[in-house]
Amino acid sequence: MPKITVTNAETGETQTFKVGYGANLRQAAFYAGVEMYKGMNKLINCRGLGVCGTCLIEVEPAENAGDQTFIEKLHKLEPNQKLGCRAKVWGDLAVTTALKD
Numbered sequence: 001m002p003k004i005t006v007t008n009a010e011t012g013e014t015q016t017f018k019v020g021y022g023a024n025l026r027q028a029a030f031y032a033g034v035e036m037y038k039g040m041n042k043l044i045n046c047r048g049l050g051v052c053g054t055c056l057i058e059v060e061p062a063e064n065a066g067d068q069t070f071i072e073k074l075h076k077l078e079p080n081q082k083l084g085c086r087a088k089v090w091g092d093l094a095v096t097t098a099l100k101d
C-alpha cells in the first residue's frame, strides 16, 4: 500500500497514512482525518467536483499522483501540482496541502 506523507503548509503539521492503489487522494485524506484545505476553504469548496481549485496540492514525485486531467490543465497547474480531488495514488507520495487561499 502506498504511503502518503502530508505536510500542511498553513500549520506546518506532518501526518502519514496509507491508502490502496488508485485511491482518490482527497477522499483518502478525509477518511484519515487529514486536512487538505486552507482556512475557510474546508467549508467552502466544490466537494471534489474539480471546479473551485481550493484543494490545490504539491506532490513529489508527481508521476505517483497520475497525469494531470483536462480540468487540471484548465486550472493551469505547475507540473508538480495537482488538485487533491483529481489525484489518484499510484505510489508513495510527499504531499503539501493547504496552499490555496
Ligand code: FES
Pocket: 045, 046, 047, 048, 049, 050, 051, 052, 053, 054, 055, 083, 084, 085, 086
Ligand atoms: S474540491 Fe474543488 S477543485 Fe477539488
